[in-house]
Amino acid sequence: MKRILPGHGSGGRLMNDLIVNTIRSRFGSETLQLDDAAVLEASPGRIAFTTDTFTITPLFFPGGDIGRLAVNGTVNDLAVMGATPIALSCALIIEEGFPMDDLERILDSMAGEAKHAEVRIVTGDTKVVPHGKADGIFINTSGIGTITGDTARREIQPGDRIIISGTIGDHGMAVMATRQNLSFAGNLRSDCAHLNHLIAGVLRSHDGDIRFMRDPTRGGVASVLNEIVAGASISAMLSEEDLPITDEVRGLSDILGIDPLYSANEGKVLMVADPSAAEDIVNLMRTLEHGEQARVIGTIDTEFPGKAYLATAIGGRRILPLLTEEQLPRIC
Amino acid sequence: MKRILPGHGSGGRLMNDLIVNTIRSRFGSETLQLDDAAVLEASPGRIAFTTDTFTITPLFFPGGDIGRLAVNGTVNDLAVMGATPIALSCALIIEEGFPMDDLERILDSMAGEAKHAEVRIVTGDTKVVPHGKADGIFINTSGIGTITGDTARREIQPGDRIIISGTIGDHGMAVMATRQNLSFAGNLRSDCAHLNHLIAGVLRSHDGDIRFMRDPTRGGVASVLNEIVAGASISAMLSEEDLPITDEVRGLSDILGIDPLYSANEGKVLMVADPSAAEDIVNLMRTLEHGEQARVIGTIDTEFPGKAYLATAIGGRRILPLLTEEQLPRIC
Numbered sequence: 001m002k003r004i005l006p007g008h009g010s011g012g013r014l015m016n017d018l019i020v021n022t023i024r025s026r027f028g029s030e031t032l033q034l035d036d037a038a039v040l041e042a043s044p045g046r047i048a049f050t051t052d053t054f055t056i057t058p059l060f061f062p063g064g065d066i067g068r069l070a071v072n073g074t075v076n077d078l079a080v081m082g083a084t085p086i087a088l089s090c091a092l093i094i095e096e097g098f099p100m101d102d103l104e105r106i107l108d109s110m111a112g113e114a115k116h117a118e119v120r121i122v123t124g125d126t127k128v129v130p131h132g133k134a135d136g137i138f139i140n141t142s143g144i145g146t147i148t149g150d151t152a153r154r155e156i157q158p159g160d161r162i163i164i165s166g167t168i169g170d171h172g173m174a175v176m177a178t179r180q181n182l183s184f185a186g187n188l189r190s191d192c193a194h195l196n197h198l199i200a201g202v203l204r205s206h207d208g209d210i211r212f213m214r215d216p217t218r219g220g221v222a223s224v225l226n227e228i229v230a231g232a233s234i235s236a237m238l239s240e241e242d243l244p245i246t247d248e249v250r251g252l253s254d255i256l257g258i259d260p261l262y263s264a265n266e267g268k269v270l271m272v273a274d275p276s277a278a279e280d281i282v283n284l285m286r287t288l289e290h291g292e293q294a295r296v297i298g299t300i301d302t303e304f305p306g307k308a309y310l311a312t313a314i315g316g317r318r319i320l321p322l323l324t325e326e327q328l329p330r331i332c
Numbered sequence: 333m334k335r336i337l338p339g340h341g342s343g344g345r346l347m348n349d350l351i352v353n354t355i356r357s358r359f360g361s362e363t364l365q366l367d368d369a370a371v372l373e374a375s376p377g378r379i380a381f382t383t384d385t386f387t388i389t390p391l392f393f394p395g396g397d398i399g400r401l402a403v404n405g406t407v408n409d410l411a412v413m414g415a416t417p418i419a420l421s422c423a424l425i426i427e428e429g430f431p432m433d434d435l436e437r438i439l440d441s442m443a444g445e446a447k448h449a450e451v452r453i454v455t456g457d458t459k460v461v462p463h464g465k466a467d468g469i470f471i472n473t474s475g476i477g478t479i480t481g482d483t484a485r486r487e488i489q490p491g492d493r494i495i496i497s498g499t500i501g502d503h504g505m506a507v508m509a510t511r512q513n514l515s516f517a518g519n520l521r522s523d524c525a526h527l528n529h530l531i532a533g534v535l536r537s538h539d540g541d542i543r544f545m546r547d548p549t550r551g552g553v554a555s556v557l558n559e560i561v562a563g564a565s566i567s568a569m570l571s572e573e574d575l576p577i578t579d580e581v582r583g584l585s586d587i588l589g590i591d592p593l594y595s596a597n598e599g600k601v602l603m604v605a606d607p608s609a610a611e612d613i614v615n616l617m618r619t620l621e622h623g624e625q626a627r628v629i630g631t632i633d634t635e636f637p638g639k640a641y642l643a644t645a646i647g648g649r650r651i652l653p654l655l656t657e658e659q660l661p662r663i664c
Contacts, residue, residue, distance in 0.1 A: 037477070039379070039380050042377070046373055047374045049369060050370065089474050125384045133467040134467075135465040147371060
């Protein structure tokens with residue numbers, strides 16, 4: 001089996017081969033030039049700039065892999081800022097001995113996902129570290145996007161609705177199930193997807209109605225809600241009976257003792273929207289790819305200032321705290 | 333001693349503390365927001381976009397550290413494209429148990445260098461991986477810059493002069509000496525520096541005279557020259573007696589058997605320039621910070637098409653091949 005050798009990161013001939021024949025051939029001939037930087041034409045105005053590193057174990061999981069995750073994660077970080085993603089970087093840290101087949105599979109996945117998301121991978125870097133000094137492969141993607149609309153953060157108001165674009169907790173649970181070799185969780189799949197087209201579709205007609213957008217990745221929906229109410233006089237109420245959670249996620253959640261609300265999502269956007277527009281936004285999302293199961297899941301109120309909480313079907317109230325340290329499942 | 337814990341990468345409270353109190357406090361209050369991306373005002377036109385990951389051992393070396401390297405490396409990659417660096421990202425992969433003091437020292441170094449280079453660190457990401465799954469700390473910096481001048485790559489011509497902004501091989505040798513605990517090499521220091529101001533100074537009056545610019549990092553001067561002549565009908569001649577190499581670098585080079593021409597530089601720019609302007613460019617560089625020891629070190633000719641070679645003081649000719657795999661010292 002062909003494996004990554006120290007020379008693949010040396011700056012010499014083997015590294016040139018890797019970049020030209022393995023990487024650049026996949027990402028397109030104009031991309032990943034041997035120049036030190038890519039040059040892009042940008043329209044005047046504001047640009048969004050973001051970075052994310054992916055260190056997930058396992059590298060391959062039902063519904064995706066680290067490469068797909070790395071493209072979508074950064075595309076989504078730009079999209080939730082109201083930006084149109086235009087270019088990504090791809091920086092690899094590869095452990096010596098890493099199977100070349102796996103690398104090629106990951107790069108294929110990145111190239112395919114970038115194509116679907118209509119974003120170009122334009123610059124890259126590859127480092128090879130000694131065996132035992134990395135965990136297979138780490139991928140950093142940074143991204144830039146152009147902002148044309150109005151992305152001023154608007155103040156969240158009591159009465160605003162909390163919308164999620166689909167089911168909750170799938171990515172985290174799929175990864176945990178794979179890690180634990182839980183074969184009965186066979187239908188569980190990561191929701192890993194690019195949300196830029198979905199979000200652009202919503203912004204086209206509802207830009208002024210959205211107060212806040214975020215993709216609830218690490219820490220899940222509960223952590224994002226905690227962030228938006230922290231220190232404020234408002235609280236975030238989730239209606240338990242409205243939460244879209246699959247039976248597979250619920251089942252695994254019970255077994256692992258992990259609340260789906262704290263489980264990572266990699267293809268969902270959470271929006272806080274003007275109450276008068278929330279229903280329209282949900283109906284629109286349902287007509288768009290990756291938004292078919294969109295729902296209103298809660299409301300901003302003032303019942304527990306600074307807190308997020310769950311209103312149960314039988315009238316109970318449960319605070320959803322900002323978790324500390326090891327309480328959160330380690331997904332990425 | 334305070335150390336990095338798993339929770340510092342969990343997405344919970346400990347991670348918020350790390351980002352707000354340890355990272356954001358150093359990089360400036362407007363930077364590293366908890367948003368998913370930074371928003372920047374960009375002037376119309378072209379932008380340059382680049383990425384680089386730093387995996388160096390040791391993390392601290394005479395003349396710099398991984399943080400300083402990470403800022404300067406990306407600033408320089410933008411500068412050699414003729415871009416004015418405006419914003420950097422900072423993505424950290426930290427091994428559990430990494431000393432907090434070392435992290436703070438590295439972040440201080442990044443913040444200080446960014447300030448000197450007049451570039452802002454505007455977005456970031458932090459991942460903590462289990463002990464044994466990284467080598468202390470890896471840092472990825474991506475960067476964007478604006479391009480206002482004419483950066484069309486011009487064809488390199490026979491007769492063009494090869495200019496280096498200062499001494500050759502210092503960074504690689506300083507790192508190797510530190511790694512080998514060679515105490516007699518005490519005066520050896522990395523040349524780690526940001527070159528954007530030096531390059532902007534040259535471009536201001538000589539934009540049209542520069543055919544090519546590159547910072548000869550991994551692989552050194554010889555590898556960059558190989559790249560520019562590869563497959564072409566020209567060759568790159570270096571004049572041995574004109575090479576600015578310190579006695580310390582020469583001495584260590586003899587002991588380690590590493591040619592300084594293949595040793596990494598982290599604060600040098602190599603330019604190929606119109607012969608009529610070369611002398612002026614060198615004189616100008618010598619008046620600018622980090623360019624005090626600039627020299628013409630060679631000429632483009634047609635003697636060995638596709639090759640770089642060294643013309644020795646006694647009239648010899650030595651080809652400087654593109655090295656393969658393990659022939660190159662592993663610096664970063």
